[in-house]
Amino acid sequence: MELSGGQIVVQCLKDEGVEYLFGYPGGAVLHLYDAIFHQDDVKHILVRHEQAATHAADAYARATGKPGVVLVTSGPGATNAVTGIATAYMDSIPMVVISGQVPTAVIGSDAFQEVDMVGITRPCVKHNFLVKDVKDIAETMKKAFYIATTGRPGPVVVDIPKDITDPNVKVTYKYPKKVKIRSYSPATKGHPGQIKKAVDLLLHAHRPMIYSGGGVVLGEASAELTEMTRLLNYPITNTLMGLGAYPATDKQFVGMLGMHGTYEANLAMHESDVILAIGVRFDDRVTGKLAEFCPHAKIIHIDIDPASISKTVKVDIPIVGEVKLVLKQFLNEIKEHKKKPSKKALEAWWSQIEQWRDANCLEFDRDSEQIKPQAVVEELYKITKGEAYITSDVGQHQMYAAQFYHFDKPRRWINSGGLGTMGFGLPAAIGAKLAHPDADVACITGEASIQMCIQELATALQYNTPVKIINLNNRYMGMVRQWQEFSYESRYSQSYMDTIPDFVALAEAYGHVGIRVEKPEDVRPALEKAFALKDRTVFIDFMTDRTENVYPMIESGKGHQEMTLRVAPGTPLDRELA
Amino acid sequence: MRHIISILIENEAGALSRVAGLFSARGYNIESLTVAPTEDITLSRMTLVTRGNEEVIEQITKQLNKLIDIVKLIDLAETSHVERELMLVKVKTSIESREEIKRLSDIFRGKVIDVTNNSYVIEMTGASDKLDAFVNALDESSIIETVRSGPTSMSRGEHGLHL
Ligand SMILES: Cc1cc2nc3c(=O)[nH]c(=O)nc-3n(C[C@H](O)[C@H](O)[C@H](O)COP(=O)(O)OP(=O)(O)OC[C@H]3O[C@@H](n4cnc5c(N)ncnc54)[C@H](O)[C@@H]3O)c2cc1C
Ligand SMILES: Cc1ncc(C[n+]2csc(CCOP(=O)(O)OP(=O)(O)O)c2C)c(N)n1
Ligand SMILES: [Mg+2]
Numbered sequence: 178m179e180l181s182g183g184q185i186v187v188q189c190l191k192d193e194g195v196e197y198l199f200g201y202p203g204g205a206v207l208h209l210y211d212a213i214f215h216q217d218d219v220k221h222i223l224v225r226h227e228q229a230a231t232h233a234a235d236a237y238a239r240a241t242g243k244p245g246v247v248l249v250t251s252g253p254g255a256t257n258a259v260t261g262i263a264t265a266y267m268d269s270i271p272m273v274v275i276s277g278q279v280p281t282a283v284i285g286s287d288a289f290q291e292v293d294m295v296g297i298t299r300p301c302v303k304h305n306f307l308v309k310d311v312k313d314i315a316e317t318m319k320k321a322f323y324i325a326t327t328g329r330p331g332p333v334v335v336d337i338p339k340d341i342t343d344p345n346v347k348v349t350y351k352y353p354k355k356v357k358i359r360s361y362s363p364a365t366k367g368h369p370g371q372i373k374k375a376v377d378l379l380l381h382a383h384r385p386m387i388y389s390g391g392g393v394v395l396g397e398a399s400a401e402l403t404e405m406t407r408l409l410n411y412p413i414t415n416t417l418m419g420l421g422a423y424p425a426t427d428k429q430f431v432g433m434l435g436m437h438g439t440y441e442a443n444l445a446m447h448e449s450d451v452i453l454a455i456g457v458r459f460d461d462r463v464t465g466k467l468a469e470f471c472p473h474a475k476i477i478h479i480d481i482d483p484a485s486i487s488k489t490v491k492v493d494i495p496i497v498g499e500v501k502l503v504l505k506q507f508l509n510e511i512k513e514h515k516k517k518p519s520k521k522a523l524e525a526w527w528s529q530i531e532q533w534r535d536a537n538c539l540e541f542d543r544d545s546e547q548i549k550p551q552a553v554v555e556e557l558y559k560i561t562k563g564e565a566y567i568t569s570d571v572g573q574h575q576m577y578a579a580q581f582y583h584f585d586k587p588r589r590w591i592n593s594g595g596l597g598t599m600g601f602g603l604p605a606a607i608g609a610k611l612a613h614p615d616a617d618v619a620c621i622t623g624e625a626s627i628q629m630c631i632q633e634l635a636t637a638l639q640y641n642t643p644v645k646i647i648n649l650n651n652r653y654m655g656m657v658r659q660w661q662e663f664s665y666e667s668r669y670s671q672s673y674m675d676t677i678p679d680f681v682a683l684a685e686a687y688g689h690v691g692i693r694v695e696k697p698e699d700v701r702p703a704l705e706k707a708f709a710l711k712d713r714t715v716f717i718d719f720m721t722d723r724t725e726n727v728y729p730m731i732e733s734g735k736g737h738q739e740m741t742l743r744v745a746p747g748t749p750l751d752r753e754l755a
Numbered sequence: 756m757r758h759i760i761s762i763l764i765e766n767e768a769g770a771l772s773r774v775a776g777l778f779s780a781r782g783y784n785i786e787s788l789t790v791a792p793t794e795d796i797t798l799s800r801m802t803l804v805t806r807g808n809e810e811v812i813e814q815i816t817k818q819l820n821k822l823i824d825i826v827k828l829i830d831l832a833e834t835s836h837v838e839r840e841l842m843l844v845k846v847k848t849s850i851e852s853r854e855e856i857k858r859l860s861d862i863f864r865g866k867v868i869d870v871t872n873n874s875y876v877i878e879m880t881g882a883s884d885k886l887d888a889f890v891n892a893l894d895e896s897s898i899i900e901t902v903r904s905g906p907t908s909m910s911r912g913e914h915g916l917h918l
Pocket of ligand 2 (some may be wrong): 456570571572574575597598599600622623624625626627649651653654655656657
C-alpha cells in the first residue's frame with residue numbers, strides 16, 4: 178500500500194485496533210486531520226482543551242486496560258497536553274500521544290508554534306520519539322504502543338513534523354506485527370527462589386498484612402489476588418490506586434491505608450510482622466513518616482519495576498515480575514507448602530483488628546441539618562448498586578469517594594492519585610462513558626476542581642456521553658482549607674472564591690440538566706432523578722456542609738500509629754461535633 | 756562513595772539528554788560524564804562518575820536501566836577496573852621555567868604537544884588523582900587553561916560490557 182505520512186499514522190491506529198482518538202486540530206496536524214476526515218474506523222473525539230483530550234484518553238485506558246490515544250497540534254496544543262501526560266505518567270497509564278511539530282527544515286529556529294515537545298515531556302513520559310522520516314512512522318508507532326502497554330505502562334509521545342505527513346509524499350506502508358527493542362525487555366515471572374523464601378516467611382507470619390495497589394489493577398491480577406487472600410484468610414488493605422482490585426465489601430478488606438485511610442488499616446500496618454506488598458510504590462501519602470513506617474515488619478515486595486523496589490522503604494524480599502504471573506506462582510507455592518498459617522495467631526490478629534474497626538473511624542454526623550458530603554457518596558453508592566464507573570477530581574470529595582464508594586471490581590475507580598490533577602474528573606468521565614456506554618458513569622467533584630475543565634460539558638453534549646456530575650459544593654477548596662486548619666491556625670489564604678457560578682444555569686447553558694440540592698432529604702430523590710435520565714448529562718450541585726473535614730487523617734510528618742480521628746476511640750460520636 | 760558507571764547506550768539523538776535529564780530531575784550528582792560512539796556505531800559508550808550512598812547508587816542504576824535507550828550498564832565500583840583520564844594543560848613558560856616544567860611533566864609521563872615562545876601544551880593521561888597531583892605541582896600562576904575528559908574506565912580481565 179502506498180500512503181502518505183498522514184494516512185500512515187491513521188492506518189497504524191486502525192491496525193492497533195484503536196477505537197477512539199481524543200484530539201484537537203491545528204496547523205501542524207492538518208495533513209493528519211485530512212487523513213482522519215477520509216475514514217471512520219477511528220472515531221475522533223473533539224475536546225475543548227487539549228488537557229481534556231489527555232485525561233479522557235487516560236480514563237478510557239483506566240476503564241478498559243487498552244491504551245488511550247491522543248492527537249494534538251504543535252506548540253500550545255502540545256504544551257496544553259503536558260498536564261495530562263504527567264498525570265498518566267504518575268499513575269502508570271498506557272497512552273500514546275501524537276503531537277504535531279513544525280516542519281523538519283525549521284526545527285530549532287523558533288518557528289511559529291514550535292516547542293521542543295520531546296524535551297518538554299522527557300521527564301514525564303515512559304519514552305518519546307521525534308519522527309524524522311516518513312518511512313519510520315509505522316515502526317515508531319508500533320514501538321510507541323508496545324512500550325506504552327508493556328512492563329510498567331506509561332505514556333509515550335510521538336512528535337511528528339508537518340512535512341513528514343505531507344500528502345504528496347507516499348511510501349509503502351506495512352505495519353510491523355512485532356517489534357523488538359534490544360534495550361527493553363519487561364520482566365515476566367518472578368524468581369522461584371525468592372518466591373519460595375517469600376511464601377515461607379508469609380506462612381510463618383503472626384500478624385500478616387497484604388498491602389496492594391495500582392499494579393494489581395494495571396496487571397489484571399484481581400482474581401489471583403482475591404483467591405490468594407481468601408486462601409490465607411489474611412487482612413488486606415488497598416492504596417487509593419488499588420481500590421477495587423480486592424472487593425471492598427469483603428470482610429477481609431480493612432479499607433484504604435495512608436493519610437486518609439482507615440484506622441484499622443493503618444494500625445494493622447504498624448503492628449504487622451510480615452507485609453506482602455503487591456504492585457505498590459510506598460508513596461509518601463501511604464507511608465507517612467518513613468522512620469516510623471511498619472517498624473516490626475519484614476517486607477516482601479512484588480513489582481514489575483525494579484526501581485519501585487526499595488526506593489523509599491528498604492524491603493527484605495524483592496520480587497521483580499508481572500503481578501499476575503507472580504501471584505500464580507505464589508498460589509502454587511502456598512498450596513504445596515507444608516506449613517499452614519497459624520490458626521491461633523490469626524484469630525488473635527483478627528480480634529485485634531476488629532477492635533480497631535470498632536473505632537468506626539469513618540463515621541460522620543448523620544443527623545446533621547446540612548448535607549454531609551459523605552452521605553451523598555453513600556447514596557450514590559446505593560443507587561448505582563456499587564456498579565458505576567466513578568471518576569473524581571482532587572480534594573476532599575476525592576477522599577470521600579474513596580472512603581464511601583465501596584468498589585468491588587477493578588477499573589471502576591478512576592482518579593489522579595500520583596499527580597493529583599484538578600480538572601481530571603469531567604474529561605475522565607467522558608472517556609469512561611465512551612469506553613462503557615451502557616454503564617453508569619459519575620464524576621465526583623468539587624466546585625473548584627470542576628471549573629478547571631468545565632468546558633468539556635460541550636464535548637459531553639456533542640458525543641452524547643450522559644455522565645452524572647456529583648458536585649460536592651462546599652464553597653471552599655476544602656482540602657486546602659483543611660490543611661490550613663490543621664497547620665496554619667485556620668488562616669484561609671486564598672482557599673475560597675466568592676464568585677462561584679450558578680452551576681445549574683451553567684449546565685443548562687451547555688444543553689444539559691442542572692439540579693441544585695440544598696437539603697439532606699433531597700439528596701436521594703435528586704440522584705434518583707439524575708440516573709433515571711438515562712440519556713442526559715446531569716449536573717447535580719450539592720450544597721454541602723462547608724466545615725466538613727476528611728477523617729481520619731495522618732498529619733504531615735506523623736506515622737501510621739498517630740492517626741487523628743474525628744473522635745477518639747470509645748467516645749460517643751457527638752462529642753467533637755457538638 | 757564514588758562510583759563509576761559504565762553505560763552502553765543507543766547512539767541516537769537525545770539519548771545523552773535523557774541521562775543528563777534523569778540526573779537533574781532526581782537530584783543525583785554527576786561528577787563527570789564522557790561519551791563517544793563505540794566500534795559498533797549504533798552504540799555509544801558512556802562513563803559516568805557519581806557519588807552517593809548505597810541506596811542512592813542502587814536507585815541511580817535502576818533508574819538508568821529504565822531508560823529505553825540504555826542497553827546495558829555496569830557499576831564498576833563493584834568490580835576491579837582500570838581508569839584513565841586525559842588532560843591538556845596550557846602553561847606559560849619563560850626562558851628560566853621551561854626546563855623545570857618539562858622535567859615535571861616527564862616525571863608525570865606527560866608529553867609536550869605544542870610549543871610557542873612562551874607556552875607549552877602538555878598532554879597527560881592517568882588516573883584522575885595523578886592528574887590532580889600534576890596540576891598541584893605546577894605553579895598556579897603559570898596555568899593558562901586546563902581541560903580534562905573525565906575518567907573513562909573498564910573492568911579488568913577477559914569480561915567486557917557488550918551486547
Ligand atoms: C489528595 C490526595 C490524597 C491522597 N491520599 C492517599 C491516601 O490516603 N492513601 C493512599 O493510598 N493514597 C493516597 N493518595 C494517592 C497517592 O498519592 C499515590 O498515588 C498512591 O498511594 C499510589 O498508589 P500505589 O502505591 O498503588 O502505586 P501506583 O501509582 O498505582 O503504582 C503502581 C505500582 O505497581 C507497579 N506495577 C504496575 N504494573 C504492574 C504489573 N503488571 N505487575 C507488577 N507491578 C506492576 C508499578 O511499577 C508501581 O510500582 C492521595 C492522593 C491525593 C491526590
Ligand atoms: C491543578 C491543581 N492545582 C492545585 C491543586 C492543589 N489542590 C489540591 S485540592 C485543592 C482544592 C480542591 O477544591 P475542590 O475542587 O472544591 O474540592 P474540595 O476539597 O473542596 O472537595 C487544591 C487547590 C491541585 N491538586 N491541582
Ligand atoms: Mg470545594
